[in-house]
Amino acid sequence: MAILLPKFSIMEKIPFFGDAISSTARAVQYIFDQNLLTIFYPIETDPAHPTLYPWLMAACWKFFGRSLLVSHLYAYFWYLFLIFIFYKTAKLFIVDKADVNKTLLLFIAMPTALSMSAMMLNTTAVMAFFLLAIYSLLTKNNKWFLVSTILMMLTHMQAPFFLLALAATDFFLSMKEKSFIVWFKERFVFYVLPFVVLVAWLTLHYLHTGWLVLSPNYSDADKLNGFSQYAKSLLLMAWRLVDFGMITFYIIFIYALFKKLGDKKLQQVWLILAIVICGLMAIFLENTIGHRYFLVLGLMMIIIVMNVLQYFAPRQKNILYVLLLLSLVFGNFLYYPGKTIGDGNLVYLGYFNLAKTIKNDFSDTTVFYSYAPIANPSQLMYLNDEGLKTERINGQNLDSIPAIIQSNLNAEFSESDKQYLAQHFYGKSYTKGAVYVNVFLNPKFYKKPEGWKLREPSRFENLMIEMKSKIKN
Numbered sequence: 001m002a003i004l005l006p007k008f009s010i011m012e013k014i015p016f017f018g019d020a021i022s023s024t025a026r027a028v029q030y031i032f033d034q035n036l037l038t039i040f041y042p043i044e045t046d047p048a049h050p051t052l053y054p055w056l057m058a059a060c061w062k063f064f065g066r067s068l069l070v071s072h073l074y075a076y077f078w079y080l081f082l083i084f085i086f087y088k089t090a091k092l093f094i095v096d097k098a099d100v101n102k103t104l105l106l107f108i109a110m111p112t113a114l115s116m117s118a119m120m121l122n123t124t125a126v127m128a129f130f131l132l133a134i135y136s137l138l139t140k141n142n143k144w145f146l147v148s149t150i151l152m153m154l155t156h157m158q159a160p161f162f163l164l165a166l167a168a169t170d171f172f173l174s175m176k177e178k179s180f181i182v183w184f185k186e187r188f189v190f191y192v193l194p195f196v197v198l199v200a201w202l203t204l205h206y207l208h209t210g211w212l213v214l215s216p217n218y219s220d221a222d223k224l225n226g227f228s229q230y231a232k233s234l235l236l237m238a239w240r241l242v243d244f245g246m247i248t249f250y251i252i253f254i255y256a257l258f259k260k261l262g263d264k265k266l267q268q269v270w271l272i273l274a275i276v277i278c279g280l281m282a283i284f285l286e287n288t289i290g291h292r293y294f295l296v297l298g299l300m301m302i303i304i305v306m307n308v309l310q311y312f313a314p315r316q317k318n319i320l321y322v323l324l325l326l327s328l329v330f331g332n333f334l335y336y337p338g339k340t341i342g343d344g345n346l347v348y349l350g351y352f353n354l355a356k357t358i359k360n361d362f363s364d365t366t367v368f369y370s371y372a373p374i375a376n377p378s379q380l381m382y383l384n385d386e387g388l389k390t391e392r393i394n395g396q397n398l399d400s401i402p403a404i405i406q407s408n409l410n411a412e413f414s415e416s417d418k419q420y421l422a423q424h425f426y427g428k429s430y431t432k433g434a435v436y437v438n439v440f441l442n443p444k445f446y447k448k449p450e451g452w453k454l455r456e457p458s459r460f461e462n463l464m465i466e467m468k469s470k471i472k473n
Contacts, residue, residue, distance in 0.1 A: 028054040269300075
């Protein structure tokens with residue numbers, strides 16, 4: 001029997017969305033329906049992640065009830081755990097307690113971290129375990145290092161990249177005192193055990209689904225990148241690192257490297273982790289390179305810069321700190337016209353009010369066709385029928401579909417698709433902040449509604465769209 005929790009409207013207005021559907025909600029619902037007797041995703045939507053995170057959320061549903069409130073409280077536990085590990089790590093390199101608290105404030109203001117606090121996503125857990133492993137490596141706590149790396153492997157398929165980056169860092173920290181052979185003998189068990197856990201999961205997964213690692217269900221993970229795409233992916237990752245207000249941190253970081261300021265060991269650890277992680281991820285990832293994948297690198301950069309500021313005069317230090325804080329605060333509202341809105345900051349939240357307005361403007365039987373992240377069932381987003389009725393387009397001819405939603409949250413509509421819809425369908429734009437949603441009705445199925453009008457993209461937005469297209473091609 002579930003323990004009923006009181007309603008908390010703010011949390012219940014933010015549904016599962018984007019990758020939280022594919023990585024969390026589908027698995028949680030399936031495991032919940034199977035009474036916790038499975039550890040797998042539905043086969044037809046399996047992204048291959050280990051299911052520790054969704055299994056535990058499904059257990060919370062069984063105990064406290066199936067609701068967005070329970071889901072958010074569960075996710076917030078992992079967010080607080082990440083804050084705790086960040087705080088412990090910051091204390092290793094920042095002497096003054098007031099400065100540690102200021103560092104914590106930068107964490108809270110960081111757009112990607114703030115965005116993840118609203119998302120019920122397994123990435124928060126794997127980042128917490130990854131940062132715990134780094135902390136344990138720096139403090140030479142072998143027990144917690146082993147625990148964190150094993151749990152990392154049970155949480156997310158990006159964990160192997162992090163494990164290899166940790167191994168490279170571990171060896172670097174020891175290379176002045178030990179040869180590779182000696183280091184390997186001493187540290188072998190701390191990397192082979194997490195690797196065995198990974199192999200065990202992959203074996204079980206293969207027996208269940210018939211495939212390994214490269215998911216047939218998601219097009220961005222079904223092949224390896226060629227050299228050209230590899231280079232593009234690396235450049236995109238570099239942009240992800242400095243985006244949403246983080247560029248000010250990297251400017252100070254580069255200055256510190258040239259001036260030889262700050263903790264050299266910490267800076268070297270960051271560089272090794274960044275090079276290995278980005279170098280490995282670029283082999284596989286093409287379009288879906290999210291800011292959140294590099295969250296720990298961003299959090300470590302905050303600690304690095306705050307460590308460097310200790311070497312500045314008080315007045316300079318305070319000015320730079322205010323600049324850093326404002327940079328992050330403004331990053332929470334940053335949007336590039338013509339760019340697909342992701343989950344790197346909270347700008348995407350504007351969509352939910354627009355979806356509610358659209359639902360009120362149409363009958364409950366209207367089905368809208370779209371792509372991710374919009375085309376997801378309400379039962380997986382809101383855990384009820386309150387959301388829009390949506391279906392995925394799935395290669396259908398656009399002229400055969402009655403109603404279509406296109407937004408700057410969608411990445412899969414081509415420019416020719418957008419032009420076709422604007423020219424041949426009746427269109428109306430709904431906007432809130434940086435988010436817009438275009439509703440298109442097919443003249444074959446609907447009469448022209450009165451007063452409908454599409455938004456006009458600005459010249460700058462069209463320029464950005466054209467530039468983005470040239471870079472991709």
